[in-house]
Amino acid sequence: MSSGSPVLSIGALEVGVRRRRGSQAIVRGVSLSVAAGEKVGIVGESGSGKSLTMLAVLGLLPPGLDILAGRVEFAGEDLTKAAPVRLRQIRGAGVAMVYQDPMRSLNPLLRVGYQIVEALRAHGYDARDARRRTTEVLGMVGLADVERVSGSFPHELSGGMLQRAMIAMALAASPKLLIADEPTTALDVTIQQQILELVASLQAQTGMAVVWVSHDLGVVAQLVDRVAVMYAGRIVELATTRRIFQRPSHPYTAALLGSLPRPGTQHRGTLQQIGGRPPDPASAEQGCPFRPRCKYATERCAAEPVLSVRGAEQQAACWLEPGSWST
Amino acid sequence: MILGTDQLSKVYRGRGGRPPVHALSGVSIALEAGSTLGIVGESGCGKSTLARLLAGLESPTAGSISLAGATLDSHTSPPSRERARLIQLVFQDPHSSLNPRLTVEQAIGEVLRVHALVERRRVHDRVAELLEMVALPERFVTRHPHELSGGQAQRVAIARALAAQPQILVLDEPTSALDVSVRAEIMNLLVRLQDELQLGYVFISHDLAMVRHISDEIVVMYLGKIVEQGPYQRVLDAPLHPYTRALAAAVPVADPDLAGQPPARLPAAQAAASTGAAEAGCQYEPRCPLAEAICRQSEPVLRCLDGSHAAACHVAAGPARLTGTRGG
Structure with missing residues (x-):
């Protein structure tokens, strides 16, 4: 794990619908810090709040949702208080984001190269430098025929090539932090593998920090140093990648791992099911959000546990004593 | 059947x-x-x-x-x-x-x-x-x-x-x-x-x-053709075709001991070639790390190499079996 001051520091972040009386939080009390050059994974199922948390960081929450409380500091600057102009400067040049579906993140009517040039111009590059930098970053992401890609419209490129182009665009203004939201989910495994290797090598070259949001534990295991597991808008476990996979300390993490066929799982044998469904993120239910689905729930779980230390480099939000349950 | x-x-x-x-x-x-x-x-x-x-x-x-x-x-x-x-x-x-x-x-x-x-x-x-x-x-x-x-x-x-x-x-x-x-x-x-x-x-x-x-x-x-076929353990645990090996190696494993040390992975493959008219050689040859001269000249046919386990690969069918060239 890298040391030093964090590049991103999220503190007690609450995101939700602001109401005059009793706002409704969907992301609840998320705290996470990412050191310079660190790779952090955020794992969760749909509706767990993982994407909303990252959109909140960038000030890109969809209409109707707001940051209700907490802070988001990027390189020491509180983004929740930053003016829109300042946020636009930080997006791209400080923090860049890559999304799941490159086809929908690019303008279908403009050539790929032009869109990167345009982004760089917005960050103060002159036309010539912007073109030079565009060629450079398209080369960095391993696109063989830079000229052709640059002059193509998005529909003329394959999914893997487009996602490379998106990563090139994200890297263009040399951000300190790259946020990747399921960027390989729509791709073939072989292409996914290439993108993972690409991001790992670019990260090593540039020293940027990476936050990788995914529902795929395997992808995360391969890339990141630390993992935050989210459930119902909260971080329920936070630990180094090795600890999470070897000794999960939250029953939800353990259940997720158990639901995958892994080496050693009996062929056609029953896979572990979690049963039930995640709570409505806006529900006012008290207590541990995983309680209704948890095999080990006790009366104590009627009160919500907070994230607490479970040993070196591992925290979990669970009342159970470490080791008092097993999978 | x-x-x-x-x-x-x-x-x-x-x-x-x-x-x-x-x-x-x-x-x-x-x-x-x-x-x-x-x-x-x-x-x-x-x-x-x-x-x-x-x-x-x-x-x-x-x-x-x-x-x-x-x-x-x-x-x-x-x-x-x-x-x-x-x-x-x-x-x-x-x-x-x-x-x-x-x-x-x-x-x-x-x-x-x-x-x-x-x-x-x-x-x-x-x-x-x-x-x-x-x-x-x-x-x-x-x-x-x-x-x-x-x-x-x-x-x-x-x-x-x-x-x-x-x-x-x-x-x-x-x-x-x-x-x-x-x-x-x-x-x-x-x-x-x-x-x-x-x-x-x-x-x-x-x-x-x-x-x-x-x-x-x-x-x-691969590109409209069967390149390997057989019982599940054989195909996934002992693949004969280099493409199957690349595919299996690309699957992220939710296990840090395996993920921590990347498996002996085949070189990053380029995007699949177009599905145009078949050329003379093996369709996988442009991506294949094991390709030999013959792979550019004739297209391999699907053959049973080991019981019911079949592959369409000159190298796998040849004397220097894949397992022999593994290592490193």
Whole structure:
């Protein structure tokens, strides 16, 4: 794990619908810090709040949702208080984001190269430098025929090539932090593998920090140093990648791992099911959000546990004593 | 064998002066009752074209499909109603494969009516029975797709397929659009239904862990052709074709001990070549780290190299077996 001051520091972040009386939080009390050059994974199922948390960081929450409380500091600057102009400067040049579906993140009517040039111009590059930098970053992401890609419209490129182009665009203004939201989910495994290797090598070259949001534990295991597991808008476990996979300390993490066929799982044998469904993120239910689905729930779980230390480099939000349950 | 194909091919005419696309070339598969044939490969390998041909949604350019021993007249279109009943398709995204305006009872009842499987007054009871088979309560009959979670909607899609009393389910990425914890439920359901009903499954997925979990036999496809075929352990644990090895190595493993030290991975493969007219050599040669001179000159044919384990590879078939050149 890298040391030093964090590049991103999220503190007690609450995101939700602001109401005059009793706002409704969907992301609840998320705290996470990412050191310079660190790779952090955020794992969760749909509706767990993982994407909303990252959109909140960038000030890109969809209409109707707001940051209700907490802070988001990027390189020491509180983004929740930053003016829109300042946020636009930080997006791209400080923090860049890559999304799941490159086809929908690019303008279908403009050539790929032009869109990167345009982004760089917005960050103060002159036309010539912007073109030079565009060629450079398209080369960095391993696109063989830079000229052709640059002059193509998005529909003329394959999914893997487009996602490379998106990563090139994200890297263009040399951000300190790259946020990747399921960027390989729509791709073939072989292409996914290439993108993972690409991001790992670019990260090593540039020293940027990476936050990788995914529902795929395997992808995360391969890339990141630390993992935050989210459930119902909260971080329920936070630990180094090795600890999470070897000794999960939250029953939800353990259940997720158990639901995958892994080496050693009996062929056609029953896979572990979690049963039930995640709570409505806006529900006012008290207590541990995983309680209704948890095999080990006790009366104590009627009160919500907070994230607490479970040993070196591992925290979990669970009342159970470490080791008092097993999978 | 309840379902088989013989040298099945599908060529799409090129538009605007472009060359024709050979989506499927000479594919022969065999499926036994109560067993699962897994089909893996990247997008564009022809796995979905195969699914569409099997289900009769399209007719093959050449080759034939046989069902329960009888060769289907592949050139009738639309396919006979009986064939449409016996082979049912389940798609990736249940929310887009179910009609949003129909309730669960209407959606499943439609199948019962079209195939005249039960009397009208029995439809409700039969729908409830089918829901019970997929572990959904009877009260779901009045629900619309938007009122269902992804897992529930996929159960309804499976119940709808079962309504036709098929012998074969063609499952095209049935768990890919679902959350991780829901995938396990659907997989458990599919295994149980297969055991109960002796269904044959053609299980198409890019998720090798799931394919491995449920399949008896596995077919690996590359650019419209079968490059490797055999029992699941053999194909995935001791692959003969370098493409299968690259595919297996690319699967992220949720285990930091394996993930921490990247496996001896094959060199990053370039994007799959176009599916244009076949050239002289092996289609995989441009991406293959083991390619030799012969691979550029003649195309390897699918041959049994080890019992029922077959591969289309000159190198694997040659004296210097892949296992011998591994190491490093």
